[in-house]
Amino acid sequence: MRTGKWEKIVLLLIFLFSSASGAFIGINIGTQMSSLPSAAEIVSILKTQQIKHVRLFDADHQMLNALSNTGIEVTVGVPNDQLLRIGESRSEAANWINKNVAAFVPATNITCIAVGNEVLTTIPNAALVLVPAMQFLQSALVAANLNFQVKVSSPQSMDMIPKHFPPSTATFNLSWNSVMYQYLQFLKNTGSSFMLNAQPYYAYAKGQGIFPLEYALFRPLDPNNQIVDPNTNFQYTNMFDAMIDAAYYSMQSLNFSNIPVTVMASGWPSLGGASEPEANIDNALAYNSNLIRHVLNGSGTPSQPTTSVSAYVHELFNEDVRPGPVSEKNWGIFASNGTAVYSLKFGHLAESSAESTGLVGVFCVANSSADSNALKKGLDWACGPGSANCTAIQQGQPCYEADNLVAIASYAYNDYYHRTQASGGSCNFGNTAMITTTDPSHGSCIFAGSSGSSTSSTEGTTPSAFGPVGALSGTSRLQFVSSEFLIAFLLTFLV
Numbered sequence: 121m122r123t124g125k126w127e128k129i130v131l132l133l134i135f136l137f138s139s140a141s142g143a144f145i146g147i148n149i150g151t152q153m154s155s156l157p158s159a160a161e162i163v164s165i166l167k168t169q170q171i172k173h174v175r176l177f178d179a180d181h182q183m184l185n186a187l188s189n190t191g192i193e194v195t196v197g198v199p200n201d202q203l204l205r206i207g208e209s210r211s212e213a214a215n216w217i218n219k220n221v222a223a224f225v226p227a228t229n230i231t232c233i234a235v236g237n238e239v240l241t242t243i244p245n246a247a248l249v250l251v252p253a254m255q256f257l258q259s260a261l262v263a264a265n266l267n268f269q270v271k272v273s274s275p276q277s278m279d280m281i282p283k284h285f286p287p288s289t290a291t292f293n294l295s296w297n298s299v300m301y302q303y304l305q306f307l308k309n310t311g312s313s314f315m316l317n318a319q320p321y322y323a324y325a326k327g328q329g330i331f332p333l334e335y336a337l338f339r340p341l342d343p344n345n346q347i348v349d350p351n352t353n354f355q356y357t358n359m360f361d362a363m364i365d366a367a368y369y370s371m372q373s374l375n376f377s378n379i380p381v382t383v384m385a386s387g388w389p390s391l392g393g394a395s396e397p398e399a400n401i402d403n404a405l406a407y408n409s410n411l412i413r414h415v416l417n418g419s420g421t422p423s424q425p426t427t428s429v430s431a432y433v434h435e436l437f438n439e440d441v442r443p444g445p446v447s448e449k450n451w452g453i454f455a456s457n458g459t460a461v462y463s464l465k466f467g468h469l470a471e472s473s474a475e476s477t478g479l480v481g482v483f484c485v486a487n488s489s490a491d492s493n494a495l496k497k498g499l500d501w502a503c504g505p506g507s508a509n510c511t512a513i514q515q516g517q518p519c520y521e522a523d524n525l526v527a528i529a530s531y532a533y534n535d536y537y538h539r540t541q542a543s544g545g546s547c548n549f550g551n552t553a554m555i556t557t558t559d560p561s562h563g564s565c566i567f568a569g570s571s572g573s574s575t576s577s578t579e580g581t582t583p584s585a586f587g588p589v590g591a592l593s594g595t596s597r598l599q600f601v602s603s604e605f606l607i608a609f610l611l612t613f614l615v
């Protein structure tokens with residue numbers, strides 16, 4: 121059947137509307153800290169960072185007051201230890217809504233209630249009260265005439281999906297089928313979203329090398345070694361999308377469709393113990409920058425390309441009194457005194473152009489001892505799939521040097537690196553590249569990142585609301601562990 125002109129216009133309007141109401145990035149504010157900044161200080165950080173969506177793990181009244189009249193949208197949480205009470209008593213639920221929601225709206229823009237956190241996997245003995253608690257809270261919202269403004273859901277752990285790759289075969293843990301069925305029916309009836317805590321960090325750390333780090337960090341994979349779901353032929357460029365698709369397919373296996381996913385926690389720790397080498401500042405900065413860019417791009421996952429996914433970065437502060445390994449205490453972008461742990465340019469990532477990475481005085485060049493065939497391969501990749509601007513190394517251009525492969529490859533590597541570093545590109549090229557601070561520019565041949573170059577800009581620092589800025593040290597930015605080329609093993613493992 122042919123689509124008529126009016127249908128096309130209606131489809132176009134639907135498309136415009138859905139992208140206008142597109143994805144957002146928020147941040148989690150956990151408070152297991154030995155010294156907690158005041159609510160006013162926290163809100164001042166949020167404003168400086170231009171953060172418009174937050175998730176609280178409880179319904180702290182000081183925070184809800186400080187967030188009033190800020191335009192910031194708030195998800196409040198029912199802590200796991202209050203779940204039993206609410207799920208067993210309709211009046212307790214009504215009381216909770218009156219005290220923690222109705223008393224604050226509309227001045228505080230509460231839009232969601234997250235009921236418990238990972239209830240089925242962390243406190244399975246409360247499983248039977250989860251959906252009743254959600255229903256009682258929903259009834260109380262209806263009674264207060266707040267049900268259109270405030271949505272009720274409950275964040276699930278990825279551990280609910282025992283095998284999440286390939287996504288097309290994922291299902292929820294069958295032991296929870298009847299609870300999940302009721303949960304999804306509730307979401308469907310109330311138009312709420314499936315709340316998912318999607319943490320590639322844990323999957324990468326547990327995967328013991330099956331998945332490459334690049335895949336977890338949204339970095340480019342070698343074009344010859346992409347990760348593909350063998351049943352659907354969908355190509356997965358990052359683990360985050362694969363996790364979300366696993367959730368969609370798991371819902372589908374219970375015959376539910378069209379329930380959107382909201383990611384309630386996703387991040388990367390900046391510090392870990394001796395056995396947690398992947399928890400470091402470089403990876404945390406790469407993951408969170410790339411996550412923000414990926415989400416704000418608004419494109420969906422391979423299986424649901426038109427459904428954009430919003431996400432909350434985990435998390436604002438390091439929670440120094442959280443139990444568990446060192447990494448558990450170091451997911452924050454700020455220390456408790458307001459010092460930035462690393463400089464994540466939260467509000468600016470949406471507009472930032474890939475070409476101005478701000479890395480002035482840092483260059484990615486070819487290693488002159490590298491094998492010339494490997495250099496040629498790296499050069500071809502940079503100027504081809506890598507989309508470096510190789511105009512200047514063509515014959516007759518300022519950086520052309522007939523027989524000097526090292527010089528030509530250096531120009532291409534450096535151009536690629538400066539274009540992509542902010543979005544996670546690395547200086548590797550099959551181990552034929554290295555970082556230097558010696559400017560290779562000469563005459564009219566100007567390398568990106570040279571102080572004379574037009575593509576460089578000055579590195580901005582993250583302002584801190586109530587303390588000095590913790591500058592990222594110059595050297596820590598320069599340790600890249602990824603490889604553009606050496607991912608030759610994946611499909612064999614994954615199928």
Ligand SMILES: *[C@@H]1O[C@H](CO)[C@@H](O)[C@H](O)[C@H]1NC(C)=O
Pocket residue numbers: 191193226229231
């Ligand atoms: C609260 O957030 C919703 C959802 O984005 C928005 O439509 C509404 O205008 C906001 N309300 C206020 C009072 O800011």
Ligand SMILES: *[C@@H]1O[C@H](CO)[C@@H](O)[C@H](O)[C@H]1NC(C)=O
Pocket residue numbers: 244282293294295296
């Ligand atoms: C599924 O959940 C049950 C109940 O919590 C648990 O005992 C079992 O180990 C889980 N299965 C898998 C494969 O994770």
Ligand SMILES: *[C@@H]1O[C@H](CO)[C@@H](O)[C@H](O)[C@H]1NC(C)=O
Pocket residue numbers: 373374375
């Ligand atoms: C899903 O729907 C199909 C077709 O109607 C049916 O055969 C199947 O039993 C349903 N599965 C579940 C889990 O309800």
Ligand SMILES: *[C@@H]1O[C@H](CO)[C@@H](O)[C@H](O)[C@H]1NC(C)=O
Pocket residue numbers: 416417418419
């Ligand atoms: C989103 O990313 C895709 C693929 O990288 C790109 O083609 C598209 O222009 C981006 N869209 C936006 C709105 O940034």
Ligand SMILES: *[C@@H]1O[C@H](CO)[C@@H](O)[C@H](O)[C@H]1NC(C)=O
Pocket residue numbers: 455456457458459587588
């Ligand atoms: C803030 O806390 C961080 C991490 O605990 C520490 O390194 C830094 O020195 C502190 N800064 C101030 C001004 O107290």
Ligand SMILES: *[C@@H]1O[C@H](CO)[C@@H](O)[C@H](O)[C@H]1NC(C)=O
Pocket residue numbers: 487488489490553554
């Ligand atoms: C350059 O390549 C040689 C030979 O592969 C290697 O031994 C050396 O460590 C490399 N230098 C750097 C700085 O990576």
Ligand SMILES: *[C@@H]1O[C@H](CO)[C@@H](O)[C@H](O)[C@H]1NC(C)=O
Pocket residue numbers: 509510511512
């Ligand atoms: C590529 O680099 C040349 C200079 O070498 C410049 O004139 C041109 O505008 C650049 N093209 C793009 C697309 O950036």
